[in-house]
Amino acid sequence: MDVSEIIENISCNCIKMQRKNFNKGSIITTYIEKRKQICILLSGKADLIRYDLNGNKDIIESFVAHDIFGEAFYPVHTNHELFVMAMDKCEVLLFSYDDIHEKCKNNCKFHATLVSSLLELVLEQIIHQNTRIEILSKRTIRDKLLTYFSILSSKSFNKNITLPMSLTSLADYLSVDRSAMTRELKYLVDEGFISRNGSNIKLLY
Amino acid sequence: MDVSEIIENISCNCIKMQRKNFNKGSIITTYIEKRKQICILLSGKADLIRYDLNGNKDIIESFVAHDIFGEAFYPVHTNHELFVMAMDKCEVLLFSYDDIHEKCKNNCKFHATLVSSLLELVLEQIIHQNTRIEILSKRTIRDKLLTYFSILSSKSFNKNITLPMSLTSLADYLSVDRSAMTRELKYLVDEGFISRNGSNIKLLY
DNA sequence: CTAAAAACGTTGCATATGCAACAGAAAAAA
């Protein structure tokens, strides 16, 4: 079962699922006091955001269709306020992990397959996170960029890649200063590691 | 069902599971060509290791009992060699995600509960990773340390914390230079943010 | 179309941090 089938089977009466629509800019959920909530983004784009102690906005994660998120994925003692904001018109499936985890009274087929497809979605999520960790654990902007590029490149089997986000967002994703990143991009071009035309980048190594 | 129950029920005949023992220093698995492998560490300690292009050893993750790992959690196009090495005597459960994911022919109870408890293990894993990402995305050593400390502190509800690993390992976990980290620790003491006695640290803020 | 907002490219400067090297302390192995 894939996500679309989950939606079709939403009628299952042992699990309380909500399907909601959100307009751009509205809050889909906050990570406060809904410990077991899980959300699946059916369509649209949404960001997991925090304002840190200095008041700076951090985009912690960006979600697209079929991504899974929710307070269930965060430690109990999350000391700063996290919330997910719709960056576009969004359609979201919301439910509680408790409902999934408890044994289904009706032993319904839907329940079992839902758990199974959830597991699959979550595995996807882990892969994303491992990728992110791999990049973030590089110590220089250069290494972060090159690692990011080579992951993009190996995904598409192509030395020519197109950045899927703005440079501003990329800097945020890599957790580096935007201007420092631009500078490093220039160096990479100057030293012949890459060529670049806007967001089209060619790996020359 | 928790992990120990999984082990007891290993007799399930629809899923091929192996239970193996490893001595300190031996390779538990490599992340090459076993795309769907999942491992559960039943006891012991193990590290996910890579030698990067410069020949430097990277400890990407450290696993303890009940942690879950395997190539299934990594992107298909992992261009560097990853392997898991036992850091102690280890007991490991190995199986393939394919076996889990395919519909069980016998519709056995074990299969369903295994998927369910796997989901739980994987959720734990995601929480760990989110924590790691939160720390790694801080831009200074100071912020990484303080974030790490405050997470430790909120877990134990105590301003006095004991580092659960050596400073050398911590520097690796935070992806920073060890000597630079020691220096920053000293600054934090000097400026009155923390007091420290070996690996016992008291948060003064 | 026009106005507003966001993204981009650039630069000077201060400093945080990686790196190398070393010696002493602590822990592990023999």
Add this chain to the structure above:
DNA sequence: TTTTTTCTGTTGCATATGCAACGTTTTTAG
């Protein structure tokens, strides 16, 4: 025990990078 290995604390130095500031270009909204 003794020996060996790992961990720790420190420092000098070069440089990578955050930060602030600015004008220009591109995108979005009205």
